[in-house]
């Protein structure tokens with residue numbers, strides 16, 4: 052699938068993010084095995100971490116995912132409108148006031164943690180005449196959103212009193228990617244206490260879930276009835292140092308960010324390039340221009356932390372400041388292996404493999420002191436997502 056920017060005008064610029072839907076399906080299977088019998092919820096919020104929510108959702112379901120999860124009501128509605136009608140879609144936070152009618156009308160599964168939200172949903176159910184089962188979110192220590200453990204029974208009772216179903220009860224782990232951190236065990240113990248309190252009150256907690264990717268892969272006690280996997284679905288480790296293979300959960304890379312050389316020139320020693328003229332050539336060198344920049348999601352700071360790209364199977368440093376739409380690459384002195392025959396139209400890989408070289412999102416993230424999540428989410432809407440493989444690929 053390839054979307055067009057203006058009507059039927061094709062994407063003329065050769066910059067694209069190629070998303071491998073077969074790898075999504077592979078990763079779902081791998082995570083399903085790792086989750087040991089728990090249901091798999093594919094987290095496709097933020098346009099599937101920048102990979103294209105509709106295509107990824109379809110591929111994840113085809114690969115065996117049982118649920119989808121999104122951050123926003125709007126994201127859930129978009130999936131329904133794209134024709135994903137039969138799969139349950141969990142909205143991971145409590146819907147904002149005023150959105151209950153859209154939640155119910157689109158058959159989304161809302162998260163709740165306040166009595167007021169429960170009552171607004173009940174009112175929407177009354178007007179639309181559709182059922183609604185909610186999931187109760189318990190704050191066991193992340194302290195982002197959720198009902199305090201002491202309030203959880205109260206909110207669950209309100210769900211029943213309002214005539215809604217309690218379809219599930221869940222929590223979210225703050226440090227599951229830090230394997231030896233005892234806090235995860237403390238959160239899970241607090242969660243167990245809440246589940247006990249609900250049951251003691253005669254309330255069935257429904258589908259119980261706590262694990263994100265790191266929880267799924269590295270914390271068996273977190274798996275419960277369902278796991279909510281995001282980053283690992285995209286073939287990326289939850290932490291740069293978490294060896295998913297060692298945990299029996301091999302993952303395949305999904306996204307490849309690529310472009311093509313748009314301009315080539317040879318410049319003399321001591322020439323300086325790009326804004327600010329901060330990059331000075333030590334020797335006569337071949338410079339290639341690539342039509343991708345910070346407006347596409349290549350962080351401007353990447354050039355000052357040793358960022359490189361792959362051309363002709365070789366790593367070449369980004370030269371000088373990354374600009375909004377373009378960046379420069381130092382291919383070395385004329386006649387050198389990387390520079391010898393660099394030409395306009397040559398493939399450039401920013402994220403992914405070429406020959407025996409690979410640059411992953413974690414390489415950028417580590418250099419930039421961030422996480423791979425931010426890198427893929429940061430690839431902007433200007434970059435077309437080209438989905439290959441899968442039922443609907445090609």
Ligand SMILES: *Cc1c(COP(=O)(O)O)cnc(C)c1O
Nearest residue numbers: 094143223263264279280281282
């Ligand atoms: C984003 C999110 C997830 C997925 O986390 P990953 O680390 O990407 O697997 C799971 N649960 C909640 C509540 C989330 O917000």
